[in-house]
Amino acid sequence: MALDQYYLLGRSGLRVSRIALGTMNFGTGGFHAAYGRTEAEVRPIFRAYLDAGGNFVDTADFYTAGESETILGKLIAEAGVRDRVVLTTKFTNSVDPADPNAGGNGRKHMIRALDASLRRLGTDHVDVFLLHTWDRITPVEEVVRTFDDLVRAGKIRYPGLSDVPSWYAARAQTLAEAHALAPMVNLQLPYSLVQREIETEHVPMGQTLGLGVTAWSPLAGGFLTGKYRDGGAGRLSDAPTWTERDRQLLEPLGAVADQLGVTMAQVAINWVATQPGVAAAIVGASSADQLGTSMAALDFEIPAELRAQLDEASAVPPASVYRMFTPAYQNWIVSPELKIGDKPAGYAPPVRNW
Numbered sequence: 001m002a003l004d005q006y007y008l009l010g011r012s013g014l015r016v017s018r019i020a021l022g023t024m025n026f027g028t029g030g031f032h033a034a035y036g037r038t039e040a041e042v043r044p045i046f047r048a049y050l051d052a053g054g055n056f057v058d059t060a061d062f063y064t065a066g067e068s069e070t071i072l073g074k075l076i077a078e079a080g081v082r083d084r085v086v087l088t089t090k091f092t093n094s095v096d097p098a099d100p101n102a103g104g105n106g107r108k109h110m111i112r113a114l115d116a117s118l119r120r121l122g123t124d125h126v127d128v129f130l131l132h133t134w135d136r137i138t139p140v141e142e143v144v145r146t147f148d149d150l151v152r153a154g155k156i157r158y159p160g161l162s163d164v165p166s167w168y169a170a171r172a173q174t175l176a177e178a179h180a181l182a183p184m185v186n187l188q189l190p191y192s193l194v195q196r197e198i199e200t201e202h203v204p205m206g207q208t209l210g211l212g213v214t215a216w217s218p219l220a221g222g223f224l225t226g227k228y229r230d231g232g233a234g235r236l237s238d239a240p241t242w243t244e245r246d247r248q249l250l251e252p253l254g255a256v257a258d259q260l261g262v263t264m265a266q267v268a269i270n271w272v273a274t275q276p277g278v279a280a281a282i283v284g285a286s287s288a289d290q291l292g293t294s295m296a297a298l299d300f301e302i303p304a305e306l307r308a309q310l311d312e313a314s315a316v317p318p319a320s321v322y323r324m325f326t327p328a329y330q331n332w333i334v335s336p337e338l339k340i341g342d343k344p345a346g347y348a349p350p351v352r353n354w
Contacts, residue, residue, distance in 0.1 A: 003295050004053025005311035009086075009279050009290050011210025014127065019295055020056035020214060021049045022284035027067025036064050037286060046075045050085075050289040052295050058188075058214070058282050060090035060132055061117050067237040069120035069239045077122055085127075088186075089117045090162055092132035101330070105131055109147045114155055128186055129156040134164040140172050148181035160186030160211070166201035172210060173209040180328050184211050191215035192222060193253065193268055193314040194246045203277040212279030219283075220246075224268040226254060252313040256306045262297075269297035271310055272328045313334050 001279050006015035008283055028036040037045075049057075057076075059068045070091060076082050091113035094103025101108045114129060129150065131143060147159035159182055161169050169187055176183045189198045191213070198213070206213050219225055223242060228250070250264070257264045273281040285291035302310070 003298060006055070006328055007279060008212070009128070009158070009214075010160075010187075010206070010212035011183065012185040013210075014158060014185065015055040016280055017054045018042055018280050018298060019054060019269070020058050020088075020280045020282045021054055021291075022216065022282040023059045023068045023072055024063045025056065025068075025284055025286065026071045027064030027197040030065025030287060031062070032064045032068075035286070036067075039074065041287075041295050042071060043075060044288040045285050045291050047079070048291050048293070050079060050081060051072075052292075054295070055084055056086045056088070056226045056280055058088045059121075060093075060130075061095065061113055061120075062090070062093040062132065066095075066116075066120055069117055073122035082123060085243075087121065087123070087126050088128040088130060088160075089121065089126050090130040090132035090188075091117070104138045105143050107142055110143070110146045110152070114150060118155065125155050125157065128160055129158075130160045130162045130186060131164065131187055132162050134168055135188070140168060141175060144175045144181055145177075146171045146173050146281040147184075148176070151182040158182070158185045160184050160188065162188035163190075169202070169211060170209060170318055173211065174235070184209075185273075186214055186279070187211040188214045188216060188282070190217045191272055191275075192218050192250060193221045193271060193310060194242070196314060196316045199316070200318065203275075207277045209300060213277050213279045214282055215275075216282045218269050218272040218281040219265055224250075224253065224264060226250060226257075226264040249313050256302070256310060259306065260302070262300060263293065265294065266300075267302065267310075268296040269290060269294055270300065270302055271307070273298060274302070 003017050003019055005018065007018060008014065009016045024032055025036050028038060035166045043330065055136060057072065059071060059072050062283065066135070076085055076087070091110060092105055095113070095116070096102035105107060118124065129147070151159065161172065161184055169184065173184050175181070185204065189202055191198055192215070203213060223246070237259045253264050253267060259268045260267065269281050269283060272278060283291070283294045
């Protein structure tokens with residue numbers, strides 16, 4: 001599963017690598033300054049990704065106060081790969097605290113944010129433009145219509161969403177389909193062995209409505225690299241946000257990695273990138289060597305029995321009403337003892353026996 005194997009993003013004809021390059025640390029300004037890298041430091045990271053066949057690059061106007069886009073634009077131009085690269089950026093976060101319309105998902109900010117991103121990136125369009133975070137107030141109709149206008153204007157090729165409720169994404173896609181507007185093709189969400197909550201609604205929604213999931217933080221902020229295990233770079237006590245269930249997951253993850261002769265991080269990335277509904281896992285890196293290790297996560301397959309061990313160890317029991325949507329509960333609706341088959345030819349859909 002080399003990096004130069006490409007997959008369609010959602011229900012579109014856009015082909016992307018299964019590992020996307022995250023550039024949140026490209027630059028040293030703003031909120032992400034603590035772990036940011038200079039242009040000289042990230043150049044070999046970007047080149048290593050391209051050399052491996054990668055084509056899917058993710059940034060946002062908020063990353064390092066715009067420096068990420070500026071640096072990325074320079075590196076793309078320097079390498080002469082604008083047409084080859086699938087360039088993704090995002091908007092939502094405020095760029096001027098004194099201006100109430102300098103943030104959020106309203107039409108005014110969407111258009112201004114995109115124009116500013118295009119200037120920093122040194123291009124006339126981005127391939128994927130994402131709403132970064134649900135702002136809770138902007139009507140979804142306004143967002144979808146503005147996305148369509150930007151597609152028609154040639155400034156973006158495909159719209160998408162990041163970090164929104166599943167109902168919001170479903171409504172956006174339904175509105176786009178009902179009114180022949182540009183459909184969403186991408187849904188960017190946090191997903192890892194310790195953060196599987198999106199499987200409840202977001203993933204099946206994306207599969208049904210044609211939004212390919214791109215998973216950010218597949219290593220759960222570094223937790224799944226194993227650095228918090230005994231003898232590692234950190235201690236479990238250094239990660240107070242992780243639960244005992246999360247900590248216990250490190251043992252089977254380490255055992256699978258040892259059996260396959262790879263790192264825990266590689267197993268964690270591979271698991272995410274090969275999950276149903278996932279188009280790509282987004283990985284960042286502080287060096288070209290670190291990125292190389294992450295990209296090698298697709299050089300092996302996790303055998304079914306080992307994947308089952310990881311699935312069982314990391315499973316999130318369904319909560320509240322979601323328990324009613326499991327196969328076990330469905331047996332209360334249709335008895336498993338009844339032999340229910342497909343309807344006669346010409347009738348659809350068939351009845352499924354849980």
